[in-house]
Amino acid sequence: MIFLLLSISISTVIARSIQANKAYQIESYSNLKHEDHHHKFKIKVPGTGIVQLEPSIGTVIFAIEIQDKNANVALENANTLVTKAVDEIKYSLFRDDYTIQTGIFQLSLRYDYTSGTQQLIGYSVTNQLYVTTKDLQLIGKIITVGVNAGLNRIDGVNYSNNQDEMVKANNEAIKLAIQDAERKAKQIAESLKLEFSEILHFKYLDNYNNPVTDVYGPKAAGMATKSSGTPTPIFAAKNNVRVDIELKVLLK
Numbered sequence: 001m002i003f004l005l006l007s008i009s010i011s012t013v014i015a016r017s018i019q020a021n022k023a024y025q026i027e028s029y030s031n032l033k034h035e036d037h038h039h040k041f042k043i044k045v046p047g048t049g050i051v052q053l054e055p056s057i058g059t060v061i062f063a064i065e066i067q068d069k070n071a072n073v074a075l076e077n078a079n080t081l082v083t084k085a086v087d088e089i090k091y092s093l094f095r096d097d098y099t100i101q102t103g104i105f106q107l108s109l110r111y112d113y114t115s116g117t118q119q120l121i122g123y124s125v126t127n128q129l130y131v132t133t134k135d136l137q138l139i140g141k142i143i144t145v146g147v148n149a150g151l152n153r154i155d156g157v158n159y160s161n162n163q164d165e166m167v168k169a170n171n172e173a174i175k176l177a178i179q180d181a182e183r184k185a186k187q188i189a190e191s192l193k194l195e196f197s198e199i200l201h202f203k204y205l206d207n208y209n210n211p212v213t214d215v216y217g218p219k220a221a222g223m224a225t226k227s228s229g230t231p232t233p234i235f236a237a238k239n240n241v242r243v244d245i246e247l248k249v250l251l252k
Helices: 002-038 071-092 136-148 163-191
Strands: 041-053 057-068 099-112 119-133 153-160 196-210 239-251
Touching (some): 071 136
16 A cells, blocks of 8 residues: 555656656747747848939920911921921031931810800910930030020920940949948847848839939010020039839848
């Protein structure tokens, strides 16, 4: 009887010891998992890279606007003015580096509503002319020549860059964006008393190529189209190429 009680007691102690040991192992494992969880972070960090380009191409956008009661007369006058303007521009810029082409053409109806009813009073013809050059010093002269040739409206001056320049700037902007994201990740790691470990994932968010347009005020219809021979001063702004990315990084 005594032997049986002793055996039961010993078995109970061993069972409790095994359970305690299991509990310790589970607790230790949980602590390790908990510790590992709090010492490794996966975070997403945005990065931005911006490259400024000096423009290498300039385009002056001229527009002529002719109004008449008769559609055929409006069209004929518009065609005559465009032909005359192109000839004068070619003559005045004979040895200069430029290209010239026509743009948007539009014929629209004109109505009068003063009597309370819609009445057709004529037609309006608008035609655009683009003069493009790689010599940006020529922009002012192009404007002066175009106005003197009878082009009664200037819709703006666009500045841009060629494809090779844009690709090179875009690649540089990507590098800057990655460097920006890495800098932010290291700063976060330092604040958390951790270390920047590795880049896990790269995501290309977007890129923005922002051509700059300097708008030259349009001349009102009916104003004198002759101007002095002094070139109009026009200054080109820089073209911004921006890239936004996102890095997923590991801190530990």
